[in-house]
Amino acid sequence: MKNLVTAIGLATALASPALAEGQLNIYNWGNYTSPELIEKFESETGIQVTITDFDSNDTALAKVKAGGHGFDIVVPSGTFIPIWVGEGLLLETNPNSMENFKHMDPQWVDVAFDPGRKYSVPWQWGTVGVTVNTSVYDGNPHTSSIFLDPPEELRGKINVVPEMTDVMSLAIKFHGGEQCTGDREILKKVRDTLVEAKQHWLSIDYGTIEKYAKGDLAAGVNWNGASLRSREQNPDIVFGYPQEGYPVWMDNVVVLKEANNAENAKIFQNFIMAPENAALISNFARYANGIAGSQAYMPEEMSSAPEVVIPDELKAAAYVAEVCPPAVQQIYTRIWTELQK
């Protein structure tokens, strides 16, 4: 947060009228934008950047749909991009014909949410898995049973992130289903498992980096980058990739159709596809990006971190997160409500 304030402060300071080449308004997740990146972008282009935070994909979508926001760039998760496109909110900027497109890792070019990359440029990608403090429990961390059927040692010290879709899909995979399933038999098991497991949870909360590091929490559902940031404060922390299946997500930079500074936004899209710039993004928020060759600009402990490099034997369990159809979403909301009643 402090860094963000500094970034905004610098942004204001740098924007002397002489080199002002216009502005760029970015709407991104909180504590997620590298101040160094913005500084570099501003000094190279003279464009003045303003950053606004959001806390969930749904919030971002609702706010932009309501209009009158003044944003040029948004960074939604890949799962939501088809919705943004379907609602007619995005400008087709064709990143695939931009100068730095050649740096994009081929495995992230033909993604389901934006085939061939007509709208979006990768920001960062990561996984949802489990964080375990090995000084409390030193069994196998690579399973969803860490939070769905927790071992004795971890009970009462577990946190689950309040991301309904991620938690539901982890539990569905645990019972052998596919994400977004409407199969009642599986959903019934999922509900029973979650309700049963909840008595062993301490909280359903965000912002847990420090709580894991300090031992308030011993395990829980978490994002890999957040887990890495906890491990940097406490070496006992490990990140587990559930062998039953775990979601992979990617946040992407898109330009809004009603952007006032569309040209500057395109410059930004191109800018962050350069490996040395993409590396700045990762160095700050601790997630991988989709740009090949950016590892060369990252510190060793980041590019080879076990939270970033998925072990070969667990790669097959990964699946790319999708947005569930509205009817299924309603059942999930009901289970989620029942879980917290």
Added chain:
Amino acid sequence: MPNGVRTARRRWLLLTPALVILLFAATGPLLIVLVYSFLTPGDYGGVVWTFSTDAWFNVVVERDFFDDTLSFADAHLSIFWRSVKLSLVTTLVAFIVGFPTAYFIATRPRETRDMWMLLIMVPFWTNLLIRTFAVMEIIRNEGVINTGLIQLGIIDAPIQMLFTEFAVTLGMVYVYLPLMVLPIYASMERMDFSLIEAGYDLYASRWRILRKVIFPLVKPGVVAGSILVFVPALGAYVTPRVLGGGKQLMLGNLIELQFGQGRNWPLGAALSISLLAIVMVALFVYVRSAGTQEGRHD
């Protein structure tokens, strides 16, 4: 033009700005919420302009998604009840703490009263979220209390206070206490303390004086304070979430879920109106009962 008519007209003219604000800033949004509660949810948030009573139906009844049987929406009901219960407890504890506080301040010498009031007010100037995090900092496992007790050797392992009902109640009372103290103090300050002396002269016990002299005199303040605490407590959102660890939904969180991840705006709107209805009924009952008791004294 007769003088009376002109005065009446001028009164209305002067009232116009307030009426316009009330109409557009209070009634308008409320109407939108009401209308939304009768629409169909959009696929990805928002509403579709098709009339539907599903949202209202879903507030009280739920269709079991496994065997399609209809039953009472006990998830919603228990969340409603939890919020009401928490608000009642908060109001009660705030009264138990706030009444003596107000009495204490009102009985100080006139010059120092403002200083005591300032002490009540200062935390209130701070942002709600920051006050909530301050409470968290005090009661967390490495917080002030636990660290202190461990260093004094009274306990070995931290007591789990954060993320419990105790934490939520503590936070709520702390956050809303000034709203209880201020109105009680206001009526106590105007109280004629010679009436208390008169009571003692007539051999009334302390308890009797409290019940028969002080309490009836400051009752309007107590009623106002209780309403001021109860109403916002019912819709409290941040405090239960931060201090309760999000394990149990409150009404405010349930409504937020529908507008966010749940993508069911009409249900969220219907729940909001239900909350409003509860507040209105509670206020009505409360003011009525307070009024009749007042009548008995006269």
